[in-house]
Amino acid sequence: MLKLIKLEWKKNNIGKYIRNAVILAVILCLFMFALAYLGIANDPDTGVPDAAPGNGTISSPIELFTSMSFLVFTSVMLSSFIVSAYKDKTMALMFSYPVKRQKIMISQMLSVWIFCFVALVLTKLLLYGSILLGSRFMVSSFPIDYNMASLGFYVQLIVKSISIITMSFIALFIGLAMKSSKATIISSFLLIILTQANIGDFTMANNVIFPLILTIISLIFAFLSVVGVEKKDLM
Numbered sequence: 150m151l152k153l154i155k156l157e158w159k160k161n162n163i164g165k166y167i168r169n170a171v172i173l174a175v176i177l178c179l180f181m182f183a184l185a186y187l188g189i190a191n192d193p194d195t196g197v198p199d200a201a202p203g204n205g206t207i208s209s210p211i212e213l214f215t216s217m218s219f220l221v222f223t224s225v226m227l228s229s230f231i232v233s234a235y236k237d238k239t240m241a242l243m244f245s246y247p248v249k250r251q252k253i254m255i256s257q258m259l260s261v262w263i264f265c266f267v268a269l270v271l272t273k274l275l276l277y278g279s280i281l282l283g284s285r286f287m288v289s290s291f292p293i294d295y296n297m298a299s300l301g302f303y304v305q306l307i308v309k310s311i312s313i314i315t316m317s318f319i320a321l322f323i324g325l326a327m328k329s330s331k332a333t334i335i336s337s338f339l340l341i342i343l344t345q346a347n348i349g350d351f352t353m354a355n356n357v358i359f360p361l362i363l364t365i366i367s368l369i370f371a372f373l374s375v376v377g378v379e380k381k382d383l384m
Contacts, residue, residue, distance in 0.1 A: 153248070153256035154263070161230055166264065173218055174272040181211055181276050185289040206294035211276050215269060216313045217341050223265040223317035224337035228330040230257050231321065236330065254375050258321070262314055269310045277306075312360040316340055318371035319363075325374055 185207055231254070277297060284293055295302055317337060324333025344363065 150252070150256055150259070153253065154260045157230060157257050157260035158264070161260075163264065166226060170222070170264075170268040170272070173222065174268070174275055177214055177218060177272060178275055178279050181207075181214070182279055182283060184210060185280050185291055186283050186287045207280055207289060207291035208277075208295050210291070211273065211280070212309065215273055215276065216309075216344070219265060219269045219272070220313055220317055220320075220341055221334065221337045222268075223261060223314055224320040224324075224333050226261045226265060227258070227317055227321045228324055228333040230261050232324045232328075232330045232333050235325070235328070251375050258318070258371060258375070261317075265317075266310055266314045269314060270307065273306055273310065309360070312364045315364050315367045315371075316344070318367045318374065322370040322374050 234257075277295060280289065280293065281297060283289070317340075319340060320333045320336035323336040324330060344360070
């Protein structure tokens, strides 16, 4: 399986995705730093941060923007690695190998999942670390509500990252069902609206149970994407 994953990375030129992930991380870091210390979120009349309900601390916008960015980023990679491979008929070549189709599909999904999970975790650590470092010299507009010396901080960071990256399998399933790369990416935006949007004071973003349920649903969709691939006709 590891050899197949490495083959997927090589075949899809993983270097360009590393570059894109680094660029995305830097942009998010600069944006969050400006949000915390340069007052870009402050109300011009009151001078205090104009944040949605439940987003009054710095960890909330960090989780919001990293989750939104990497859910789309992961869906784009899944679209390129899998859905486009069907449309371009390169999947036919992969399925001609003396390896089960299911194993090939799983390796493709894992190659994207592993890469994006590591990229998301490292990006979050960069953002949290930068904000914490900045607090030594400046006053943040948002209260700093996390402790990077705590084990619980890293457990929560990893669990949330797993949930967000796994969620993209729902978008993959929709993309495969509709035989469309665009449908995969559009579905990721709909997932963002579902999981991150506010309706008045109500939001799913801080709900503990909802991400767990959505992760389980995502794994079911991942299973459905793989289970019928042995008999499924190529697009």
